[in-house]
Amino acid sequence: MASKLLSTPSLLDLIDLFEQSGQPIANGDGQRLYGVPGWSLRRKAALSNSDLSTWTERVGYAACYPAPCGDEPIWVDIEEDDDPEQYRYRCPETFRTKYIAAETVAVRAVTAQKFLNYLADLLDIPQALRRGITAAAIDGSLWNLGKTRVGRVHLDVWLVRGFATRVADVFQHFEQAALPDMGLIFTLGSPLPTVIRPPRNYRVIPFDSVLARHSPNPTIDTDLLHRLLLAPPGETVEHSPAVRFDEFTSTLHITTRSIEPWKVSGPKQAAAVQYLAEQFAKGRHRVSAGDILVAAHGSREAARGKRVASIFSGNTQWRDYIAHDDAGYGIKLE
Numbered sequence: 548m549a550s551k552l553l554s555t556p557s558l559l560d561l562i563d564l565f566e567q568s569g570q571p572i573a574n575g576d577g578q579r580l581y582g583v584p585g586w587s588l589r590r591k592a593a594l595s596n597s598d599l600s601t602w603t604e605r606v607g608y609a610a611c612y613p614a615p616c617g618d619e620p621i622w623v624d625i626e627e628d629d630d631p632e633q634y635r636y637r638c639p640e641t642f643r644t645k646y647i648a649a650e651t652v653a654v655r656a657v658t659a660q661k662f663l664n665y666l667a668d669l670l671d672i673p674q675a676l677r678r679g680i681t682a683a684a685i686d687g688s689l690w691n692l693g694k695t696r697v698g699r700v701h702l703d704v705w706l707v708r709g710f711a712t713r714v715a716d717v718f719q720h721f722e723q724a725a726l727p728d729m730g731l732i733f734t735l736g737s738p739l740p741t742v743i744r745p746p747r748n749y750r751v752i753p754f755d756s757v758l759a760r761h762s763p764n765p766t767i768d769t770d771l772l773h774r775l776l777l778a779p780p781g782e783t784v785e786h787s788p789a790v791r792f793d794e795f796t797s798t799l800h801i802t803t804r805s806i807e808p809w810k811v812s813g814p815k816q817a818a819a820v821q822y823l824a825e826q827f828a829k830g831r832h833r834v835s836a837g838d839i840l841v842a843a844h845g846s847r848e849a850a851r852g853k854r855v856a857s858i859f860s861g862n863t864q865w866r867d868y869i870a871h872d873d874a875g876y877g878i879k880l881e
Contacts, residue, residue: 552601552665556593558765559755561602564591565657566735569687569708572654573610575627580607581687582656585648602662603655608634612652616640625652663690663706666733666754669767670695670704671805684720688713692733698773703730706754710734714743721746731776733757750776759802761789761880770800770808790878792824799824799868803880809868816865819843819858823869823878833875 553561564583571579588599613620614636621639625647628635633646663680672693679691684705692704703726707717717732729748739751752775759766770787778784791800797817799809811817822842826834840850843858855876859865870879 553598553765554593554763555758555765557595557598558758560591560593561598561657561662562735562755564588564594564603565659565662566708568656574607574654575610575625577610578607580609580654580656582606582654584609585651585653585655586613588655599655603657605653606656607654608649609652609654612636612647614639614645659690663692666706667692667704669765669805671767672704685713685716689717689720695731697731697769697776702776703727705730705732707732707734710736710739710751718746721749731772745780750780759789760786762803766803766805768802770802788828789880790824790827792821794821799878801868801878801880806867809864812862815843815858816862818845819855820869823876827878831877832880833872833877835875839876 567583567587568581571581572584574580582603588594594602610624611622612625612634614623616639623636623639625634625636628646632649634649634652635644635646637643638645660680664677667677667680670692672695676693679693683690685707688709689705689707692706694701695704696702707713710717720726721730721732730750732745732749732751733754734751735754738753738756739745745751752772757768757772757775759768768787770791771784774787775784787800787802789801789803791802792798793800794817797811797820799811799820801808809820811820819839819842822839823834826832826838836855837847837850839855840853840858841847844850844853855871868879870877
């Protein structure tokens with residue numbers, strides 16, 4: 548199910564923040580904080596203050612700050628001020644005391660369980676199968692999100708943070724005989740280099756690569772995910788268009804919505820839906836009833852006196868996938 552809580556750009560920024568939240572930064576006592584400092588959060592333009600308040604929590608304050616100095620910033624020590632709303636440091640250029648807002652040096656971390664459950668929602672993983680979210684398989688790096696259905700199979704889904712530095716540990720984990728022989732390992736960074744082979748029959752996939760490109764709200768491109776699973780490891784798989792009709796299986800895929808692919812029944816229904824998908828690819832998002840009837844029945848003579856609804860007689864499902872308005876008929880994108 549596509550969530551309305553975040554836009555797709557906001558989710559991409561949040562994914563990046565969760566990845567960065569696994570990196571340590573020292574506080575004033577020399578302890579390690581895991582999160583992202585305020586001066587870096589400013590670069591996440593898609594995340595509003597409300598988003599940051601909802602999805603992150605303050606875990607402390609950084610001990611250093613990249614102070615402006617000529618063309619390149621210089622790291623300086625910062626100190627608490629009498630005013631709790633600000634910190635101070637000595638300017639590396641003028642040596643005068645300068646002040647910065649406390650939020651600028653506050654370190655915030657993405658709330659792990661909330662974020663992981665959000666991804667599990669996108670992947671349609673039932674709540675009862677999410678036990679791995681509460682306890683990481685590798686502390687701070689690897690979580691089992693649960694099981695989801697891809698095509699006709701149910702697979703374990705995993706999420707790894709900091710994959711580039713934990714490849715050996717992660718792959719060793721999946722060599723355990725107690726684990727299934729195959730599953731999905733989602734990463735939050737770059738794709739796995741083709742020279743590195745994943746363990747057993749696991750697929751390693753960047754999470755952002757399976758988000759539908761044409762949807763303003765986060766939606767998993769289930770068609771693409773299925774094709775990635777079937778493709779040999781390392782093989783490039785093209786992103787799905789907003790609408791795709793598989794004529795071999797008579798199945799309509801709509802990637803702008805979190806809706807099951809529609810396996811169309813009967814040659815007339817398949818011909819009508821295929822026609823709508825083909826016209827969509829040509830930029831025609833609405834067509835006339837007459838054109839659909841000709842596509843379904845083969846000729847204007849055979850289509851005479853027929854209605855579009857009669858093509859789908861006994862099948863109410865078609866209204867979930869085909870829109871009808873004053874402009875005509877077309878694939879329902881929202």
